[in-house]
Amino acid sequence: MCLSAVSGTLRTNLDPFGQHDDTKLWDALRRSYLIDNVKQASLPAPDEIVDEQTSTNRFTLDTIIEDEGANLSIGQVCLSLYILISRQLTCS
Numbered sequence: 001m002c003l004s005a006v007s008g009t010l011r012t013n014l015d016p017f018g019q020h021d022d023t024k025l026w027d028a029l030r031r032s033y034l035i036d037n038v039k040q041a042s043l044p045a046p047d048e049i050v051d052e053q054t055s056t057n058r059f060t061l062d063t064i065i066e067d068e069g070a071n072l073s074i075g076q077v078c079l080s081l082y083i084l085i086s087r088q089l090t091c092s
Helices: 012-015 021-029 046-051 074-091
Strands: none
Touching: 012 074, 021 046, 021 074
């Protein structure tokens, strides 16, 4: 699927069917280096992660992806998607 016609938000591109919680989406973004890895002590509680954004991260799950992904690395979004899919396959 990897994003030949990118539109919408990071969330809708990574999880178009709403199968993953925000914690898994943020983890995939961190592991693909699309967002900075925040120290564990400074992470918000799980119920506060819904709209997580730190001063060092320019993306949130609700960041609108510009035409053809001009505002981010499509490769990193693809890697994030792969991380989510591979995790789902290994946990099934």
